[in-house]
Structures are given as structure tokens and as C-alpha cells.
Amino acid sequence: MKKTFVALVLAAISSYSIATEKQQVTVSLTSASTMAQGMAMVLANQMQEQGAQVDILLCDKAGDIALKGAEGETLKPNNVTPAQLLDGALKKGATASVCALYLPNTGNKAEDLRDGIKPANPAEMGARLLEANRKVIGF
Numbered sequence: 001m002k003k004t005f006v007a008l009v010l011a012a013i014s015s016y017s018i019a020t021e022k023q024q025v026t027v028s029l030t031s032a033s034t035m036a037q038g039m040a041m042v043l044a045n046q047m048q049e050q051g052a053q054v055d056i057l058l059c060d061k062a063g064d065i066a067l068k069g070a071e072g073e074t075l076k077p078n079n080v081t082p083a084q085l086l087d088g089a090l091k092k093g094a095t096a097s098v099c100a101l102y103l104p105n106t107g108n109k110a111e112d113l114r115d116g117i118k119p120a121n122p123a124e125m126g127a128r129l130l131e132a133n134r135k136v137i138g139f
Contacts, residue, residue, distance in 0.1 A: 023052040023133040031139050032061030034082060038138040041085030048092045055128065056089065057120060059099035062120040062139075066098050066117045067108060083114075090116045097125070 025047050029040045040062075044054045058066050065072060070083040090096060097120035102110060110119055129136055 012136050021133065023047075023085055024055070024128075024131060025052045025056045026057060026129060026136045028057045028059070028136060028138045029062040029130060030058075031094050034075065037065060037072075037082035038075040038080075040137075041082050041089060043137070044094060045085060045092065048078045050093060051075060054094040055090060056086065056096040057099060057125065058092055058096065058117075059102055063102040064098065065104065066102075068112060068114055071088070090114075100125075101134040105115060107139045115138070 025044075026042045029037060031037060031138055033041075041056075044056055048054050051079075055127055060068055064070055065081075065083040070081075072081040072083055073083055086096060096117045098113065099115065099120050100122050103112075128134065
């Protein structure tokens with residue numbers, strides 16, 4: 001009886017700690033489409049507001065929104081660009097990186113990236129994507 005009670009208490013504590021951890025989400029964005037980029041950033045911001053820890057991985061043409069001075073098309077109804085939505089997510093605690101292939105294949109350098117955005121380390125990113133509690137969403 002005592003062993004069963006201890007097992008139940010340990011299971012409850014374990015379940016509680018899992019339930020109270022923030023959901024980990026990686027948003028992988030490669031699309032050149034302004035609307036796809038905007039929707040990815042809108043959803044990243046929404047997931048943050050709902051308690052998730054969001055990591056954003058930008059590659060190919062989507063990496064361009066990580067550059068200093070990136071502007072882009074304004075999207076309705078809030079008249080914001082994907083780059084502005086990315087900045088909003090970063091201000092709320094998201095992390096963002098460009099894929100390891102982006103900088104060497106575009107001629108840009110790490111210092112061309114917006115504050116808070118860095119080149120991704122493939123080994124670290126691969127390990128992160130394999131985390132059991134992580135959702136990965138691609139655009």
C-alpha cells in the first residue's frame with residue numbers, strides 16, 4: 001500500500017511538472033511568399049501569447065526578413081510586414097536564427113542580421129528538433 005501511494009505521488013508530481021513546462025515550438029520558415037511569412041509570424045506571436053516558447057528558423061528567401069533594414073510588403077488588416085511581426089515575437093521572448101546555409105549562400109554576414117538573430121548551429125538545431133516535447137511547424 002505504501003509503495004503504491006508513493007508511486008502515485010511521484011506520478012502526480014511528474015505529470016504536474018510536465019504540464020507546467022512551456023510548450024516548445026519551432027517555426028521553420030522558408031517561403032518567399034509575404035502572406036506565408038506573415039501567417040507564420042502571426043501564429044508564432046499567438047503561440048507565445050498562449051504560453052509557448054517559440055524558436056524561429058529562417059532559411060532561403062524567408063531569411064531576408066532577418067536582415068537589418070528588411071522592409072517588405074505590408075499585410076492587412078494590421079498593416080504590418082513579416083519583419084515587423086518577427087520583431088514583435090523577439091520582443092516577447094522568441095528566439096530566431098537563420099539556417100546555416102543562408103549567410104554563405106546569400107553573401108550576407110552575421111553582422112547584417114537584426115539584433116537577437118544569429119546563424120543556427122546545425123548540431124544544436126538538430127537536437128532541438130528531436131526534443132520530445134517540441135512541436136515543429138513548417139511554412
